[in-house]
Amino acid sequence: MLFETEKPPNKYTRAMGELIRKAREEAGLSQEQLAEKVYRKRLAVSEMENGKVEISAWTLPLLSAALQKPITYFFPQFVLRNLPPEKLAPLEQELLIHFDNLWDEVIQKVAINLIKTLSEYDPVEMLIEAKEHAEEELEFREQIETAKKKK
Numbered sequence: 001m002l003f004e005t006e007k008p009p010n011k012y013t014r015a016m017g018e019l020i021r022k023a024r025e026e027a028g029l030s031q032e033q034l035a036e037k038v039y040r041k042r043l044a045v046s047e048m049e050n051g052k053v054e055i056s057a058w059t060l061p062l063l064s065a066a067l068q069k070p071i072t073y074f075f076p077q078f079v080l081r082n083l084p085p086e087k088l089a090p091l092e093q094e095l096l097i098h099f100d101n102l103w104d105e106v107i108q109k110v111a112i113n114l115i116k117t118l119s120e121y122d123p124v125e126m127l128i129e130a131k132e133h134a135e136e137e138l139e140f141r142e143q144i145e146t147a148k149k150k151k
Contacts, residue, residue, distance in 0.1 A: 014051030015076035021049040023067040023074075037066035 031045040064071045
C-alpha cells in the first residue's frame with residue numbers, strides 16, 4: 001500500500017518525521033529556529049519530527065525552503081520507490097536508473113551535488129562573466145604595451 005490509512009503516528013508520518021529531523025540537524029537548526037522559518041510553534045515541529053501529525057501541503061514547501069532540500073526529499077523512500085515509472089518523464093527514469101546503479105552512498109551524494117550545481121548553471125551569466133574577464137585582460141595588456149612603448 002502506498003499510503004497509510006491509519007491515523008498518525010504511522011509508518012509514513014514517522015519516516016517523514018525522521019527525514020525532517022535529519023535535514024534540520026544537517027542545517028544546524030534547533031526546533032525553535034525551524035519553527036520560526038516555517039511559521040509554526042516549536043511543539044508543531046516536534047510533533048512533525050515524531051510522526052504525530054501529517055505534514056500539510058502548505059508546510060512542505062516551507063520546510064523545503066527553510067532546510068534547502070527538494071520537496072521530494074521529505075517523502076520516504078518506500079513511497080518514492082512505489083511511484084509508477086509512467087509518472088516520470090523518460091529522462092527522469094534514465095537518471096534514476098543510473099543513480100540506483102551507483103555503488104556507494106558517498107558517490108550518490110557526489111552525484112546529487114553535481115546535479116545541484118548543474119541546476120544552478122546559467123550559461124548566459126557565464127558568458128557575461130567571460131566577456132568581462134576578457135575585456136579586463138585586454139585592457140591590462142594594452143596598459144602593458146603602452147608602458148613598454150614609453151620606455
